[in-house]
Amino acid sequence: xxxxxxxxxxxxxxxxxxxxxxxxxxxxxxxxxxxxxxxxxxxxxxxxxxxxxxxxxxxxxxxxxxxxxxxxxxxxxxxxxxxxxxxxxxxxxxxxxxxxxxxxxxxxxxxxxxxxxxxxxxxxxxxxxxxxxxxxxxxxxxxxxxxxxxxxxxxxxxxxx
Numbered sequence: 836x837x838x839x840x841x842x843x844x845x846x847x848x849x850x851x852x853x854x855x856x857x858x859x860x861x862x863x864x865x866x867x868x869x870x871x872x873x874x875x876x877x878x879x880x881x882x883x884x885x886x887x888x889x890x891x892x893x894x895x896x897x898x899x900x901x902x903x904x905x906x907x908x909x910x911x912x913x914x915x916x917x918x919x920x921x922x923x924x925x926x927x928x929x930x931x932x933x934x935x936x937x938x939x940x941x942x943x944x945x946x947x948x949x950x951x952x953x954x955x956x957x958x959x960x961x962x963x964x965x966x967x968x969x970x971x972x973x974x975x976x977x978x979x980x981x982x983x984x985x986x987x988x989x990x991x992x993x994x995x996x
Contacts, residue, residue: 840892847882847899854879856901860917861890862910864903867921871904875921876928883921885914 847857856878865871875881884891884900896903906917926932961969967979988995 838886838891838895840894843884843891843895844899847884851882852880855882856880857882857884857899858921859891859896859900859903860885860905860914860921861896861903862905862908864905867904867906867917867924869924872921872924873928875925881925883918885918887913 851857856875858875858881860883884895904917904921906920911917965979967975970976985996
């Protein structure tokens with residue numbers, strides 16, 4: 836069952852303004868990633884249109900959508916979760932949402948926004964911790980963490996390297 840276009844057209848027309856970017860969420864869309872989140876964070880206004888059932892009548896895609904995005908190659912019960920994923924990823928990039936640019940950069944790398952995934956998490960008992968982590972040498976600690984992240988990526992997500 837496809838969603839009828841008429842109610843969608845009416846809803847978008849009642850909400851959209853001249854500078855509104857209309858994004859259709861669909862498994863057929865381009866894959867959402869951090870670069871797209873940054874692009875969307877620059878838009879003055881977004882309107883996310885999510886589907887249900889089998890998706891949309893093609894007229895919605897052809898006549899309303901400025902872009903079509905997917906959050907992954909899997910099936911969900913409805914479009915609410917993809918909307919929340921995109922809203923969260925975009926909102927955190929808006930000025931004032933995170934307190935400092937340093938927090939933004941730190942969170943960006945911790946969230947795996949580059950092709951290198953995160954380093955091992957906490958919880959290592961002190962007597963099992965690598966010496967470098969106990970050294971207090973922030974430069975060496977940063978290098979160790981970067982190397983651990985590369986190794987973890989190679990092991991768990993080699994497709995990213």
